[in-house]
Amino acid sequence: MAFDNDMGDFTTDAILLRKIEYGDHDLIITFLTRDKGKICVMAKNAKKSVRRFSGAMDLFSVNHIQCAFPKKNKEAMINLCQTVLENGFSHIRYDVVNTAYASYWTEIVTQWLEDGKAQPDIFELLYTALEMVDDGFIPTEVISLLFQIRFMRLSGFSPGLDQCDTCHTNIEDVDSARLWFDFKAGRVVCPQCKGRIIPVQEPAGPFGAGFRGCWVSKGTLKQLSWINTVEMARAGRIKFSPAAIQEGETLLESFIPFHIGRHFNSLKFLHKMRSEI
Ligand SMILES: [Zn+2]
Known part of the structure; x- marks a missing residue:
């Protein structure tokens, strides 16, 4: 027995x-x-x-x-x-902004992961991200960029940020300070190629018509690529400018809901919190 x-x-x-x-x-x-x-x-x-x-x-x-x-x-x-x-993690729970970020990450995990399928690397990523917020040495908005981009890579949907998706020019060699990030494809396109793309008329999805991408500076793209692949222990050393944080947030907080195909309540709350700071 x-x-x-x-x-x-x-x-x-x-x-x-x-x-x-x-x-x-x-x-x-x-x-x-x-x-x-x-x-x-x-x-x-x-x-x-x-x-x-x-x-x-x-x-x-x-x-x-x-x-x-x-x-x-x-x-x-x-x-x-x-x-x-x-x-x-009391420093997360007693801080409303930290709570908003952590809620967003846990909603991504809850919505995206299959039940009962072991993914220890994603467990480690979420654990480390929460630990970093609780420690308080790295700004939570930077940890959020790190969590989101690495989560997508571990899930097999890394956004393509290193070269133009159409002409395959490395972003270093693109003759422009900014590139277009297409939310649906999850890829950057250089301004020349973007000019040649004929917009496809699609029925409005959950995000409405016309909501298809954003302009992002090369510097932000390079920083996002770096935090995607560097050892976690070193990732905190990168210094994001407020402009780069904002571009990174726009890119990832649009790409992920777009890719998963639904709106996140936690993201609405996070945007509200941020607008009030
Ligand atoms: Zn191109």
């Missing part, structure tokens, strides 16, 4: 992405785990069991969790048995 009980159990590190109240006592929690990818679990009696669930199970917190697969009904949810808080 003991053997049977242990069979479906597993432990892993997990970042809390989302929690929903279920009835009076239970919680349904979405975690990004190191070993099992994104999982949705049922935490029975979570609001009362302080002993089993240490910490308050706050958003973005990192926990060591113990879970059990359902034994009888295989369609039922995974049960969360126990959690031990590893890092509560």
Whole structure:
């Protein structure tokens, strides 16, 4: 019998992405785990069991969790048995702007990742990004650029920022300070090639007609390429000018929702917060 009980159990590190109240006592929690990818679990009696669930199970917190697969009904949810808080990231949760950024990243992860598919590199990326915000040495808006561009690369959708997508001229050799970034293609195009492209009439999607790209300076493109590939520990050394941050934000915060094909509520909140600073 003991053997049977242990069979479906597993432990892993997990970042809390989302929690929903279920009835009076239970919680349904979405975690990004190191070993099992994104999982949705049922935490029975979570609001009362302080002993089993240490910490308050706050958003973005990192926990060591113990879970059990359902034994009888295989369609039922995974049960969360126990959690031990590893890092509560209090500097994120008590700062409304940091919370807005972290909410945006966790919404990307929640919307984009398949359930139950282990992606330890994405777990590490989110963990490191949250840790960097909590440490407070690097501006959160720079960490956000770093998170977004690396997330897209790890997901296999790295935007093409090094050369013109049409004539393949390296951006260094393009005779212009700025290039056009096409949101749909996720690629830059030089001004000459952009002039030759005949706009395609498409039905208005979730983003409306005409919302197709933005101009970005070469300097910003080079900095984004650099933070995409450099070791994480060195990425914080790059200095973005306020203009480069703004261009990078426009590019990535348009490209990602465009690519995923939906609007992000967390992004609306983030834009509102930024406009009020
Ligand atoms: Zn070109």
